[in-house]
Amino acid sequence: MKNLLIEGKEIPLDKEGFLRHLEDWSPQVAEALAAQENIALTEDHWDVIRLLQDFYREFELSPAMRPLVKYVGQHLGAEKGRSIFLMQLFPPSPAKIGSKIAGLPKPTNCL
């Protein structure tokens, strides 16, 4: 995967497009990572991105799909805590694609 170029700074990515250095993350980086997945970020996307980052701060790991659905349900309400909502935002694999755009490591139990 090619590295990102954000405001003149080169941001290294691994071969699957995850950030090599988590501290490189910024909203601009998120926009660029999303663009690579053909996703235009809306307010709903940002809500989930912030939650993914909260999840990582709280547990020091990236969530798999089921826990992500549960966590979103706890924080954004049952209406959004459903896989279909997340699938629409981050197809085709919300835990993986969402983690990537939020600047988290690839979920370790993402089989």
Next chain:
Amino acid sequence: MVDSKSLLALCRHAPYGNSMAREGLEAVLACAAMDQTPEVLFINDGVFQLMEQNPVAIGEKNLRRNLQALPIFGVETLFVCENSLRTRGLKPEQLEIPGAEVKLVKDTGAFIAGFDQVLSF
């Protein structure tokens, strides 16, 4: 779909001396993500995994922080061997994991024998 077998993961090792504790946690999380949520028993030095820890100095991720994710992965009860705690001079209050219920097990042999399959870490 056949009936799934009951599954127990034994966590027997202290958190950072080797990679057993982390391997165990990752196996449990992977099972849970695949809808095969196991029960988890902390026994022997494994009980130390549940205590407050600060591994920044050795460049490790905080295992207890990871364990706190168990409830959201569907593992809401953490079983702990009572005898392992007592022989290490620990009290159950020192083991709190938010969102999970800690249950002490007296007769661990009988408890373990009640499962179809046991993974040992």
